[in-house]
Amino acid sequence: MKSISLTIMNLLAAVMLMAPASMSAKDSKTDSTPRRYSEWLTRSEMKRVPKSFLLDFSDKPKWSYVMGIELEAMLDTYLRYGGDDIKAYCQEYTDTMITPEGNIRGYKLLDYNLDNVRTGHFVTRMYEEFPERKNLRAINTLMRQLNEQPRTNEGVYWHKAIYAYQVWLDGIFMGLPFRALTASLLYSPDHAAEIYDDAVEQVKSTYDRTLDPATGLNRHAWDESREMFWSDNTTGLSQHCWGRAQGWYTMALVELLDVLPEDYKRRGEVIDLLTKSFDGILRWQDPATGVWYQVMDAPGREGNYLESTCSSMFAYSLLKAARKGWVSDPRYLEAGKKAYQGIIDRFIKENPDGTISLTDCCAVAGLGPGISPAVLKAAPKVKENKRRDGSYEYYLSEPVRDNDAKGVGPFIWASLEMEQMEQ
Secondary structure, X not given: OHHHHHHHHHHHHHHHHHOOOOOOHHHHOOOOOOOOHHHHHHHHHHHHOOOHHHOOOOOOOOOOHHHHHHHHHHHHHHHHHOOHHHHHHHHHHXXXXXXXXXXXXXXXXXXXXXXXXXXXXXXXXXXXXXXXXXXXXXXXXXXXXXXXXXXXXXXXXXXXXXXXXXXEHHHHHHHHHHXXXXXXXXXXXXXXHHHHHHHHHXXXXXXXXXXXXXXXXXXXXXXXXXXXXXXXXXXXXXXXXXXXXXXXXXXXXXXXXXXXXXXXXXXXXXXXXXXXXXXXXXXXXOOOOOOEEOEOOOOXXXXXXXXXXXXXXXXXXXXXXXXXXXXXXXXXXXXXXXXXXXXXXXXXXXXXXXXXXXXXXXXXXXXXOOOOHHHHHHOOOOOOOOOOOOOHHHHHHOOEEOOOHHHHHHXXXXXXXXXXXXX
């Protein structure tokens, strides 16, 4: 019996030695463990957070852009591979957060907060697959907000009502892709074309206003009034390029290209912007790891760290643009593949319970207290918190955690891109 056991052990060892060097931890798992990173992280999150409306470390149901991003990536996983439990998990969110009458729990239109629009992108995608009247009513409400959203003198959305005259890269992602996606659903072709034109004008203006020519990157935000404490008195720009802000803008261009009709005359302008953005991003890709730093334009400074949410956003955008043929230079695909492998090597951790985690996620970052000088003048008792000043030290002061939805969603999307290329 002992000799038989030794023979079996020797055979197993031989099989392991013959396995490809590229075999990852997921390949050695049992059949019950998903063998694709998109499914593996999706189901890991579902196990960690059994109720979808409690994602993002919430203790009560919350309408938030972060839920929309992660759940939309899960929806795409379901659409690619199936899984009724994934579908039910996605539907649980819309069923909880949108009432039978179509009202959105916790949402206030008059806040004119672009962040609160983003989840509409997920709701529209759900409506396309599983039409429900209540969800269509919610979509119309969010479109009404964007139709009324305050704008700069150049026609770009304010980030929020209390962020008067401020254009954030984050906000471009939160509002424009949803409006462009939903235009053809709600409006005539002529009206939809006007919305596409408006989106192109906004992304172009934002790129020009936030560009730092010295780095080829875009600063986190621009204040048209030049009155906020974080903005330069001359340019109106914030101090640095924050990785995730650059990621938001880049993904916004990708999502616009996804929905703009192929014969739309201004598609080329968006592709040009995406190419220029990629060129800037590639300049700052860490050559050793293939990923990017939290403060992108200061990689060598003390305290800066390689950050997973922006790295996932860039990997996804590069891979998708290459697969779709929007960019043809092979260096973009090579950079995307290198970034994806870097994320696997550096940021993906397998846990004892068989789940995986995305590590080194910046939890949050922003600028200012969200109070414009006009609001402060009208309400002098409001205290101005100057900690979020856009300085290098500020971006490094925010907490870092595992499995932030703002990274989980883009990593799932990047995984779906890699998996499609490998088929």
